[in-house]
Amino acid sequence: xxxxxxxxxxxxxDCKACEVACKExxxxxxxxxxxxxxxxxSEKSVFGQPFVALHPSQCNHCLDAPCVDxxxxxxxxxxxxxxxxxxxxxxxxxxGCMEACPYDARFVDDKHVAVDKCTFCxxxxxxxxxxxxACQATCPxxxxxxxxxxDEDSDLVQLLKQRKFYxxxxxxxxxxxxxxxxxxxxxxxxxNSVSTDTTIHTxxxxxxxxxxxxxxxxxxxxSV
Amino acid sequence: xxxxxxxxxEINKISLKALLFNxxxxxxxxxxxxxxxxxxxxLHERYFLITAxxxxxxxxxxxxxxxxxxxAAVFGEGGEVKREAPxxxxxxNYMYMLYSGSGIIFVVSLxxxxxxxxxxxxxxxxxxxxxxxILAGLFTISSDLNLLHIKSLFFSTNTKAAMWLMLPLYFxxxxxxxxELYLLLTKKIAFARKVALPVLLLSVLAELAExxxxxxxxxxxxxxxxxTTYPLITLYFLISSVAVxxxxxxxxxxxxxxxxxxxxxxxxxxxxxxKIALYCVVILGAxxxxxxxxxxxxxxxxxxxxxxxxxxxxYLTFAIGLPxxxxxxxxxxxxxxxxxAVSIIIGSYLGRLIFVYGANAYPMSDRFGVGFxxxxxxxPIQHMIFHMPSDGEIFISLGSIGVILAVYALxxxxxxxxxxxxxxxxxxxxxxxxxxxSKLK
Numbered sequence: 166x167x168x169x170x171x172x173x174x175x176x177x178x179d180c181k182a183c184e185v186a187c188k189e190x191x192x193x194x195x196x197x198x199x200x201x202x203x204x205x206x207s208e209k210s211v212f213g214q215p216f217v218a219l220h221p222s223q224c225n226h227c228l229d230a231p232c233v234d235x236x237x238x239x240x241x242x243x244x245x246x247x248x249x250x251x252x253x254x255x256x257x258x259x260x261g262c263m264e265a266c267p268y269d270a271r272f273v274d275d276k277h278v279a280v281d282k283c284t285f286c287x288x289x290x291x292x293x294x295x296x297x298x299a300c301q302a303t304c305p306x307x308x309x310x311x312x313x314x315x316d317e318d319s320d321l322v323q324l325l326k327q328r329k330f331y332x333x334x335x336x337x338x339x340x341x342x343x344x345x346x347x348x349x350x351x352x353x354x355x356x357n358s359v360s361t362d363t364t365i366h367t368x369x370x371x372x373x374x375x376x377x378x379x380x381x382x383x384x385x386x387x388s389v
Numbered sequence: 390x391x392x393x394x395x396x397x398x399e400i401n402k403i404s405l406k407a408l409l410f411n412x413x414x415x416x417x418x419x420x421x422x423x424x425x426x427x428x429x430x431x432l433h434e435r436y437f438l439i440t441a442x443x444x445x446x447x448x449x450x451x452x453x454x455x456x457x458x459x460x461a462a463v464f465g466e467g468g469e470v471k472r473e474a475p476x477x478x479x480x481x482n483y484m485y486m487l488y489s490g491s492g493i494i495f496v497v498s499l500x501x502x503x504x505x506x507x508x509x510x511x512x513x514x515x516x517x518x519x520x521x522x523i524l525a526g527l528f529t530i531s532s533d534l535n536l537l538h539i540k541s542l543f544f545s546t547n548t549k550a551a552m553w554l555m556l557p558l559y560f561x562x563x564x565x566x567x568x569e570l571y572l573l574l575t576k577k578i579a580f581a582r583k584v585a586l587p588v589l590l591l592s593v594l595a596e597l598a599e600x601x602x603x604x605x606x607x608x609x610x611x612x613x614x615x616x617t618t619y620p621l622i623t624l625y626f627l628i629s630s631v632a633v634x635x636x637x638x639x640x641x642x643x644x645x646x647x648x649x650x651x652x653x654x655x656x657x658x659x660x661x662x663x664k665i666a667l668y669c670v671v672i673l674g675a676x677x678x679x680x681x682x683x684x685x686x687x688x689x690x691x692x693x694x695x696x697x698x699x700x701x702x703x704y705l706t707f708a709i710g711l712p713x714x715x716x717x718x719x720x721x722x723x724x725x726x727x728x729x730a731v732s733i734i735i736g737s738y739l740g741r742l743i744f745v746y747g748a749n750a751y752p753m754s755d756r757f758g759v760g761f762x763x764x765x766x767x768x769p770i771q772h773m774i775f776h777m778p779s780d781g782e783i784f785i786s787l788g789s790i791g792v793i794l795a796v797y798a799l800x801x802x803x804x805x806x807x808x809x810x811x812x813x814x815x816x817x818x819x820x821x822x823x824x825x826x827s828k829l830k
Contacts (some may be wrong), residue, residue: 192444195462198472205754209829222754231611237553238541255545260534261552267612269754273470276440278535328544337611 167314167379168226168246169342170298171324175210176306177219179204183300183309186327190299191289193281194274195379201270201283202300221308222285224249224270225333225341227377232262232271233385243385246313247342248287253279267337285311287389293389314342314375325368332371335364340378344371397577400803402567408802417794424528424788430781431532434469471776474749476777479533479740482786483526485633486793487549490522492634493597494566495627496665498589507658511646513573513809514801518641519634520566525789527559532785551605560600562595574804579807600626607748614685615692615748624641625676629737632669632708636733638662643727645807663726665718666733674709691750692743696773700743707736750774 169267187193187202202223208215230249232241240256243249251262251271256279263280264269285291286298295302301309312321330344347365359365391402408414449455497515500508508515547553568588572581586812604623607616619625639662647655681689692701715729751772778786801807 189443192442194440194442195459196465196467197448197463198467199462231609234547235550235552235609236547237550237556238538238545240541240545241546255538255541257538257541258470258533258534259552260470261550261606261610263470263472263475264613264748265610267753269472269752271467272472273475275438275468276442278435278537281768334612339611 166246166316167228167342167375168248168291169312169314169321169344170301171310171312171321171328171330171344172221173306173308173310173346173348174218174220175346175348176308177204177221178306179206179219180186180305182303182305183221186299186303187283190286191284194276195308199272199274199281201281220345222268222270222333222343223344225268225339226268226283226285227339227341228375228382229338229340230269230382231265231337231339235261235265237261242387243382243383244351244389246287247379247382247386248285249282250284250287251282252281253277253281255323260335267334267339268341286365292389318371322368325371329365329367331359331363331365336362340374342375394576397575397580398571398804399576401471401805403802408799411798411802413794413798413801417791417798420788420791421795422788422791423784423830424791427781427784427786427788428532430779430784431469432779434779438468441470451687469779469781473752473774474746474776476745476749478782478786479529479777481738481741481745482789483530483533484603485526485738485744486522486529486789487526488600488630488639488741489633489737490519490524490526491596491599492627492630492632493519493522493638494569494591496631496634496638498569498592498596502586502589502593505661507654507661508736510654511642511658513570513804513806514641514645515638516566516570516573517797517800517806518637518793520563520570521793521800522637523566524796525792528792529785529789530799536623542592551602551609553728554602555599555606555697558595558599562599565592565595570806574806574809583728597627600630610748612753613748615688615751616743618685618688620680620683621676625680628669628672629708629740632673633661633737634665635666635669636712636730636737639666639726639730640734643723649808659723659726663716663729666712666730669734670709670712670716674705674713677705687751688699688747692747695750696775697747697750700739703741704739705734707732712736746775819826 181204183202184200184204187200188195189374190202193199193201202221205220205222207218207220210216226247226249228247230241230243232251233243236242237259238255238257240252240254241249241262242252253274258273258278258280259271260280263269263273271280271282273279286295286300290297290299296311298309298311301311310321310324312319316322324346325344328349329347331347332341332344334341345359347359392399393402394400401409407785439458439461441455441462445452445455446459467720474789493515497508497519501512532685542556544555568584569592570587572585575581599622604626607613608619608622616622639659642655642658642662646658650658673676681693691697711732715725715732752774
């Protein structure tokens with residue numbers, strides 16, 4: 166298994182139902198800064214026409230995650246399914262993983278005095294037989310699709326095979342697993358809503374990156 | 390003063406009152422008071438602040454505590470650690486104290502290896518100062534960590550992480566420093582002669598390993614390009630640390646050695662330390678002049694031309710410009726050398742501050758965008774991340790000065806390190822020459 170998520174980010178209406186569902190499902194500490202998932206707003210303009218791009222985001226569960234390498238106690242580790250987990254009992258709050266994360270996806274859970282982050286609801290839903298994360302299940306506009314990259318027949322891989330997508334900060338070499346889907350029928354708008362140095366991928370161009378990173382890191386995957 | 394001889398060490402017999410209430414300790418107590426205030430505040434924020442999650446609200450409907458926690462979640466400051474800037478003044482102070490302390494010991498060890506008499510004569514005092522600074526750095530960082538989980542460093546290890554590697558390093562390094570100090574003070578001449586050379590060599594190697602591991606600690610953070618693109622970061626740490634170490638040694642010599650040394654010994658000591666400081670300042674200046682050609686342009690923009698530019702200019706002025714002017718010319722006046730030393734000490738602290746805060750200044754993500762959600766509808770939009778350190782952090786950083794003074798004063802009271810003068814018996818160079826000659830024969 167190799168869990169990942171595709172995001173139809175243009176569908177996001179910033180209702181924040183996903184943020185609420187995440188907090189409710191996973192018992193995340195209350196507070197605006199204490200979020201495992203969020204919707205970022207980028208105010209941009211194209212030839213003087215302002216628009217707001219909404220980017221729902223969370224931990225990218227990078228296949229080659231730098232936060233795992235810097236952790237002195239192994240609290241930040243790879244779990245089965247290529248997930249990046251933090252063990253709150255062994256976290257010494259050195260905050261090295263927060264510095265190493267290119268996406269600001271980690272925060273300090275003051276209740277447990279340890280670093281917290283998204284788990285793709287693995288411990289609260291997936292192990293109990295659910296097939297969706299809380300954020301996916303609650304989204305009214307079907308922004309997110311959670312799935313297994315190793316299963317060629319899964320809805321996720323089928324979707325990625327049909328669509329173009331990009332990942333955040335690809336240049337950092339972390340091989341992130343949040344795939345932002347480009348709008349299908351509006352290339353002009355799509356290209357303007359991403360940075361000029363963003364690489365647009367297809368499944369065929371990104372799959373080798375996944376396989377390479379997985380081969381490198383899979384020996385470190387621990388069972389939950 | 391009555392003395393007791395234990396394991397070759399002459400230890401002063403001293404009353405508890407004299408030990409804890411002398412002139413140096415009184416100043417130390419003031420700073421240690423700040424440390425206590427800081428620790429109390431940090432402990433309160435970390436372990437006694439009421440927090441809540443969604444489950445609490447469901448489990449304890451109508452609870453006053455949960456209501457307070459929810460109020461804090463909405464209107465509070467968002468906890469002790471900010472997610473965009475996790476490393477703050479703790480790390481700045483830790484770096485400064487630890488690197489500078491190690492720098493002092495590096496200079497002393499190297500000087501002893503090279504047989505530089507004037508350093509050998511005052512080595513015990515310098516090493517004690519270095520050790521006190523290292524302990525002050527460790528005090529700072531231990532205040533930052535969650536000590537309730539610290540056992541994980543021993544029982545759940547990631548041996549490839551630079552942060553973990555510092556644990557075995559200090560388990561070797563600090564005993565080495567203590568052994569070095571012991572060799573300087575012991576009456577066991579034969580033993581001291583036998584082990585001095587390997588201990589000094591090991592000490593220098595441990596210093597270099599430390600700077601390498603410390604640089605890895607920063608350069609492993611792939612996303613913070615200020616740290617990953619800083620060229621030759623180990624060399625930068627070493628040079629900048631030795632510069633501030635030489636400045637600290639000048640200041641220490643004026644405060645401690647001046648009255649106890651004849652002028653014929655004191656002058657060459659200051660001249661030697663001045664040369665080290667001057668050479669390091671020149672190399673540091675050359676480094677800073679070229680480093681930002683290699684640093685990622687986003688970070689270089691913020692530091693050289695953005696909101697950090699005045700900090701950076703002040704750093705250059707205090708750590709490099711002013712000391713260079715004051716030290717380059719042999720003006721023969723001590724006050725100017727003291728001024729140069731103080732200037733380096735202050736400027737270098739600012740340099741460490743820019744290094745840590747600068748790497749966090751460029752936003753990693755547009756988490757909440759640049760719009761009203763992040764800054765409030767009526768606040769000006771900011772593009773740079775900067776959070777003032779909490780009162781607790783400031784107090785603990787001030788308290789670390791108390792740790793330096795207290796450790797130094799206690800060691801000095803027992804072993805008279807400030808008055809100890811190097812003796813011929815531990816002349817490492819002579820010993821090394823003896824070894825070499827005997828082998829050649």
